[in-house]
Amino acid sequence: MGMNGTVIEVSEVSRHFRIAGHELTALFGLSFAVRRGEFVSIIGPSGCGKTTLLRMLAGLIEPHGGQIRVGGRPVRGPGRDRAVVFQDFALLPWETVLGNVAFPLEIQGLPRGEREERARRAIALVGLAGFEASYPYQLSGGMQQRVGLARALVVDPETLLMDEPFGALDAQTRHLLQDEVLALWQAHPKTVVMVTHDMEEAVYLSDRVLILTARPGRLAREVAVPLPRPRDESVRRSAAFAEAVEDVWSSLRTLVAA
Ligand SMILES: Nc1ncnc2c1ncn2[C@@H]1O[C@H](COP(=O)(O)OP(=O)(O)O)[C@@H](O)[C@H]1O
Numbered sequence: 001m002g003m004n005g006t007v008i009e010v011s012e013v014s015r016h017f018r019i020a021g022h023e024l025t026a027l028f029g030l031s032f033a034v035r036r037g038e039f040v041s042i043i044g045p046s047g048c049g050k051t052t053l054l055r056m057l058a059g060l061i062e063p064h065g066g067q068i069r070v071g072g073r074p075v076r077g078p079g080r081d082r083a084v085v086f087q088d089f090a091l092l093p094w095e096t097v098l099g100n101v102a103f104p105l106e107i108q109g110l111p112r113g114e115r116e117e118r119a120r121r122a123i124a125l126v127g128l129a130g131f132e133a134s135y136p137y138q139l140s141g142g143m144q145q146r147v148g149l150a151r152a153l154v155v156d157p158e159t160l161l162m163d164e165p166f167g168a169l170d171a172q173t174r175h176l177l178q179d180e181v182l183a184l185w186q187a188h189p190k191t192v193v194m195v196t197h198d199m200e201e202a203v204y205l206s207d208r209v210l211i212l213t214a215r216p217g218r219l220a221r222e223v224a225v226p227l228p229r230p231r232d233e234s235v236r237r238s239a240a241f242a243e244a245v246e247d248v249w250s251s252l253r254t255l256v257a258a
Pocket residue numbers: 017018019024025026045046047048049050051052053215
């Protein structure tokens with residue numbers, strides 16, 4: 001596998017759930033690949049299995065058919081090479097910012113001194129220096145998601161998995177955090193798979209947008225985003241940006257069941 005080789009391979013993946021005696025197929029025959037260092041967004045109708053896919057990439061649940069390989073190895077569970085940012089932040093309410101961000105390192109069994117040093121660095125990276133001793137309830141939604149981001153970055157994962165990371169935030173905060181994630185990603189290259197329902201967000205951040213069909217989700221189409229990097233507000237206002245969003249929308253429009 002070369003520097004720009006495939007790092008994530010999803011091959012013919014299926015997953016179902018059993019609800020009240022009924023079998024519900026969330027994903028069926030889903031295949032795609034992600035190259036090292038690529039920023040890829042997954043978009044698709046509500047309930048098409050986006051979160052399910054992300055949880056399988058994270059190793060939190062298993063596929064029922066097909067295979068997911070990350071770094072050439074089948075995913076058998078969570079790993080240090082992957083970290084997740086959740087839509088609802090999923091912070092520990094009884095822990096401080098420092099405690100939350102250091103938590104994954106505690107699980108790894110690192111000594112306290114090293115844990116705290118690395119956690120402080122991750123906290124500074126997301127712009128929260130000075131808030132180490134604060135508790136989640138004392139922070140705005142945007143700040144809480146910065147904590148969620150720091151907790152993912154603290155383990156220095158090769159792959160960052162994000163499930164609608166800005167979905168719970170107001171529009172201004174969302175734009176601000178999108179720009180900060182882009183800046184972080186430019187400075188510390190990682191493979192990113194981000195689930196979103198926001199077409200503009202998908203286009204603004206990504207190299208490629210994968211569009212899934214309605215349930216059961218499989219790949220409907222992929223759109224390569226032809227926008228230059230680094231991207232900033234001027235890119236958001238460009239004609240090329242509007243065209244790319246329209247391109248994604250023209251596909252999604254036919255997939256979102258009325
Ligand atoms: N743990 C679960 N138990 C039962 N059904 C589930 C579970 N997780 C997801 N589903 C179902 O699978 C489908 C896909 O869910 P999900 O992956 O959350 O979709 P999305 O994130 O695209 O909105 C939905 O119909 C959902 O109700």
